[in-house]
Amino acid sequence: MVAPTLLAPGWERVARPPSLFRRYDFASYRQTRAFLDALAALSDETGLYPDLGFGRTHVNVTLYGAGGGTPGDPEVGFANRAAALATASSDAAEG
Amino acid sequence: MANEKLGIALGMIETRGLVPAIEAADAMTKASEVRLIGRQFVGGGYVTVLVRGETGAVNAAVRAGADACERVGDGLAAAHIIARPHMEVEQVLPTGPNALGGGRDGEIALS
Numbered sequence: 001m002v003a004p005t006l007l008a009p010g011w012e013r014v015a016r017p018p019s020l021f022r023r024y025d026f027a028s029y030r031q032t033r034a035f036l037d038a039l040a041a042l043s044d045e046t047g048l049y050p051d052l053g054f055g056r057t058h059v060n061v062t063l064y065g066a067g068g069g070t071p072g073d074p075e076v077g078f079a080n081r082a083a084a085l086a087t088a089s090s091d092a093a094e095g
Numbered sequence: 096m097a098n099e100k101l102g103i104a105l106g107m108i109e110t111r112g113l114v115p116a117i118e119a120a121d122a123m124t125k126a127s128e129v130r131l132i133g134r135q136f137v138g139g140g141y142v143t144v145l146v147r148g149e150t151g152a153v154n155a156a157v158r159a160g161a162d163a164c165e166r167v168g169d170g171l172a173a174a175h176i177i178a179r180p181h182m183e184v185e186q187v188l189p190t191g192p193n194a195l196g197g198g199r200d201g202e203i204a205l206s
Contacts, residue, residue: 033158033161033162036158037158040151040154040155043150043151049104049150049151049154049178050178051175051176051177051178052154052157052176053173053175053176054173054175055171055172055173055174056165064179
């Protein structure tokens, strides 16, 4: 049996509807936009499109499983890569 | 199926004031292949514009719309993208900005 992939810190599993959720806060709109651009590229690469809610300095990401089911390894993998992108976006926008 | 030709994703941008809403709508429709399906006057000066289209197109459109809001002072209140709205939600979404009610609350899809 394959062990379930570990979820990156900060992400939470939501029971109803079954989904993965995380809020990211940023220092500026520039950082927010950099993260959104990176996330869009990740979506195009993986074919996974989360629901996104954002304002000037925050982004809420909600990932659902295929067909509305429980999120599986692809969604967990997406979440983990998104976590890395958030850090990179913050660093890049500051630089 | 209702609105099948519009694509599945729904994009929304809520602004403070009408000017950033128009700016956002203009930017969204110029940025990618989306349809402007409504603008709703929420109250208190808040306006929401809604677009439909393919998921990637709606994502790009909403990002462009948010940028446009940022250029018009403090216009961006919130933006949201729903990749696959539930069919129950489809019934309360506007069908177009120029139909009865002009995309306001009275204008709902009749599926």
